[in-house]
Amino acid sequence: xxxxxxxxxNQLISDYTCHLQQGEIQAAYKGIIDFIGKLRADFIKKYPHxxxxxxxxxxxxxxxxxxxxxxxxxxxxxxxxVYLHEKGHFEVWLSARNREISKRYESVLNRGIKYDIVVxxxxxxxxxxxxxxxxxxxxxxxxxxxxxIIEHGVGKFVTAITxxx
Numbered sequence: 639x640x641x642x643x644x645x646x647x648n649q650l651i652s653d654y655t656c657h658l659q660q661g662e663i664q665a666a667y668k669g670i671i672d673f674i675g676k677l678r679a680d681f682i683k684k685y686p687h688x689x690x691x692x693x694x695x696x697x698x699x700x701x702x703x704x705x706x707x708x709x710x711x712x713x714x715x716x717x718x719x720v721y722l723h724e725k726g727h728f729e730v731w732l733s734a735r736n737r738e739i740s741k742r743y744e745s746v747l748n749r750g751i752k753y754d755i756v757v758x759x760x761x762x763x764x765x766x767x768x769x770x771x772x773x774x775x776x777x778x779x780x781x782x783x784x785x786x787i788i789e790h791g792v793g794k795f796v797t798a799i800t801x802x803x
Contacts, residue, residue, distance in 0.1 A: 667698065669778060670701060670721055670723070670778075671693065671695055671701060673778060673781060673784070674693050674701055674702070674703065674719075674721060675693055676781065676785070677703075677719065677785055677788060678690060678693055678703045680785055680789070681703075681705065681719075681789070684789070685705075687707060688705040688706065688707060689705070689706045689707070689711065690703060690704070690705055691703050691704035691705070691706075691716075696723070698723050699722070699723055699724065700720050700721065700722050700723065701720070701721045701723070702718045702719055702720040702721065703718070703719055704716045704717060704718050704719075704733070705717040705718075705719065705792070705796075707796070707800075709800060709803065710799075710800075710803075713739070713743075713803060714734055714735040714736070714739040715732060715733065715734055715735070715739065715743065715767075715803075716732075716733050716734075716735075717730060717731070717732060717733075717792065717795070717796060717799075718730070718731045718733050718765075718766070719772075719788065719792060721776075725774070726774075726776070727771060727772070727773060727774040727775070727776060728771075728772040728773050728776055728788055729769050729770060729771050729772060730769070730770050730772055730788075730791060730792050730795045731763075731765065731766035731767075731768070731769050731770075732747070732766060732767045732768045732769075732795075732799055733765055733766055733767065734767060737764075740767050743767050743803075744759075744767055746802060746803070747767060747768050747799070747802060751768070751798045751799070751801075751802060754794070755770055755791075755794050755795060755798050756770065756771070757769065757770050757795075757798075758770075768799075770791065770795050772787065772788050772791040772792070773787050773788070773791070
């Protein structure tokens, strides 16, 4: 076994620069952000009852936009449609305005969410109370189908969440 090699910040930035010079990272990132913008616009058009937030581009960790309804907003909650760059998939999260509200709803939601969705909570994710994978294999080549998959999953998630609130 060799010694563990830890790169310096200069080495990391040099590697980063080399990857950027190839142009693929920028093209992929732009494609992801453009799709999320189209998805957000589609939600605004199709679901006017949602209060739709701006796109948060992130630091190449996650990009998302939020949705809220009057019921959720009154309880200090919101929905986030999230693309996790490192995992390469879309999730929908229930988030709270602050940690106190988050703790209050954790116990309610842990008692059980009905409907045919699989929810979980990643203990390392302090931004979400509960999460659901929408697709772990997004096909960006067929954006219409991808939007349908995400919108259908978000609808089921919102219905399941609001049924226990």
